[in-house]
Amino acid sequence: MTDVRRAIAQAQHEEWARVVARLARRFGDLDLAEDAAAEAFATAVACWPADGVPPDPGAWLSTTANRKAIDRLRRENKRENKQQEAHLLYSVPSEPVGALEDEQLRLIFTCCHPALALETRVALTLRMVGGLTVPEIARAFLVQPDAMGQRITRAKVKIRAARIPYRVPDAEELPARVSSVLAVLFLVFNEGYLATGADTDPVRHELTAEAIRLARLLRGLMPEDGEVAGLLALMLLTEARRAARVSASGELVPLAEQHRQAWDTALMAEGHALVRERLASGRAPGRYQILAAIAAVHTSARHVRDTAWWQVVALYDQLVRLDSSPIVALNRAIAVAELEGLELGLATVERLADKLAGYHAYHATRADLLRRLGSREESRVAYDQAIELTANSAERAYLTRRREQLG
């Protein structure tokens, strides 16, 4: 029984996106694809315990889902002839049906279409590609299941009415469209890594794991894309530090204070290999590749004092040229403080005051530098501001302890 359950869970992970992608391609309708796939998985749950797990679960699920879709179309045809017309109109007949990889890519690019709001892309991707249920997605983003269901339904209506196509974008559009997909995966990861809900766990492994799973899938589909590799490496090198990031008492542990023996060496090796691969390509790195390289520098140091800060600063200099956001500038300033001294770091941080006054990390960084410079009173005020602006429970706990220690 547990073996069957495991087989079903595994099929859900491995086959869901394939089944949905095939159906979406064949019937040109995401709604139908989603429902038929869900019915097929429900049938598996009902039948496999008695009948046994089929030798090729993926093929079984695809065939079953296909039959469910056709059944549903027949039922609906009796009521509404126009439905069929819409399906036929919708498909793009000029393109030959490609390999399964292409079908999955089409599905991903459709769910992450830039004409959909970012939060909608996230929800749709987790449902259609990730196979999460609507209540699971609602829980992940702390919204009511009904509201999440409506968001997904509205997106499917728009995709259908506006004829957002199932296609892999052509070379000219590809970089922008890939970055739209990566933004979705990065958001899922960050929501797991820096959980913002007051009542949620400080690190939500189910979300970081799902983001990594989807990034691995995308990497398999687009092995040549540098930014895809970069984002996967960044996630792996961040996830590698997860166990060390929150203490037993539920407090956030900053990078400099983490027990580095607790870092996951397998994830680190995989991440480092990806970073090396991108460096060897000789091509100019994008944003995620630079962030991954920075994470690689940090995870290569056995002790914080061994960190090659000059490399970190050089990489941030490169990043600032691609991304002029004040948050990048803040992270660069932190590295500058380690490389060139706390005073210079603090001055660099404080130049960002106007832009980052509402951002907790700005105040937390200032508080830390002021504390280390011995400016107790100023540091305390900065900690107060940081605590006020922080939603993450573990981070609040850390900042509060630091403030108390000022005496």
Add this chain to the structure above:
Amino acid sequence: MQYLVSVIDDGTEVAQASELAAVQAFNERLRAQGHWVFADGLAEPGTATVVDGRGEEPVFSDGPFLESKEFLGGFWIIEAPHFDVALKLAAEASKVCKRKVELRPFSVLKE
């Protein structure tokens, strides 16, 4: 598949001769590539009359249906095989007319 590309005007840009030429060149391209259905600009919203003919006698009111800072300045109706083509054309339309545009599909399920 037809799409409506509405030009969102806020009255700050005055149409220049060079701009009209760019729009005309774009329209020629739409015709040559088979995307053209119709396009035109509208007179200012103050010239509008709202008409309600549902009662026994039609009722007229002077001025636009909605008073707002942004208004419909003109539109294209384009033909495109799918959304991504329409999106690209809408971006070009926005560039040549120097205004934001709204891209919206026509509804296909009609009796």
